[in-house]
Amino acid sequence: MTLASTDARLDDYDRKILRELRRDGRISNQKLAERIGLSPTPCWNRVRALEKAGVITDYVAILDQRALGLPDTVIIEVTLDHHDDNMLERFGQALAALPEVMEAFLVTGEYDYLIKVAVAGTEGYERFLRTKLYKLPGIRHSRSTFALRCMKRVHSVEP
Numbered sequence: 001m002t003l004a005s006t007d008a009r010l011d012d013y014d015r016k017i018l019r020e021l022r023r024d025g026r027i028s029n030q031k032l033a034e035r036i037g038l039s040p041t042p043c044w045n046r047v048r049a050l051e052k053a054g055v056i057t058d059y060v061a062i063l064d065q066r067a068l069g070l071p072d073t074v075i076i077e078v079t080l081d082h083h084d085d086n087m088l089e090r091f092g093q094a095l096a097a098l099p100e101v102m103e104a105f106l107v108t109g110e111y112d113y114l115i116k117v118a119v120a121g122t123e124g125y126e127r128f129l130r131t132k133l134y135k136l137p138g139i140r141h142s143r144s145t146f147a148l149r150c151m152k153r154v155h156s157v158e159p
Contacts, residue, residue: 010055010159013038017046018055018159025059062155070100070118073147074125077111080138087138088112094136100128111143 010018016036020027027035033043050056065071080087088106095104095115103116119125125144133142 014046014050014055015159017043017050021047021056022154022156022158060155065102065118068118070120070124072119072121072125073102073150074117074119075145075147076113076115076117076133077143078113078115078133078139079110079141080112081140082138083112090137091139098132100132 013036017032020032020035029040029044029047032047033040036043038046047056065073080091091113092104092106095101095113100117100119101115102118105114106112107114117125117128119128125146129142133139
């Protein structure tokens with residue numbers, strides 16, 4: 001059954017659609033329909049149903065950070081002084097406002113946040129730390145790791 005039905009489970013066609021769109025979000029409906037073995041109208045209806053159901057949340061352009069002058073990725077672990085709701089909210093909002101931050105997670109374990117940042121070398125990273133990250137409220141401790149090479153990068157899970 002398709003997601004458009006009352007069952008709300010993904011069937012094989014839905015999964016094929018999602019895999020193709022995951023590879024190429026700009027694919028035409030005609031080409032998508034050919035690749036998954038449906039005619040264009042049912043294919044279009046399924047895509048719209050997947051969007052309406054929130055399975056497809058957005059379509060984006062993925063930019064090359066190297067071409068933008070930010071070739072290095074740093075993973076930063078941050079511990080906060082306090083863990084009350086207000087502090088977590090303020091820190092999370094401040095992180096989201098920093099353009100260098102590509103991803104930020106509130107996590108369990110030794111650290112409170114895991115942050116993925118794009119920078120231009122160690123000088124760019126030092127500048128990010130001094131002028132942006134360390135100006136945020138509540139940081140007690142941080143630890144950083146430079147990524148040497150990306151082994152895998154996907155932007156959503158495989159359906």
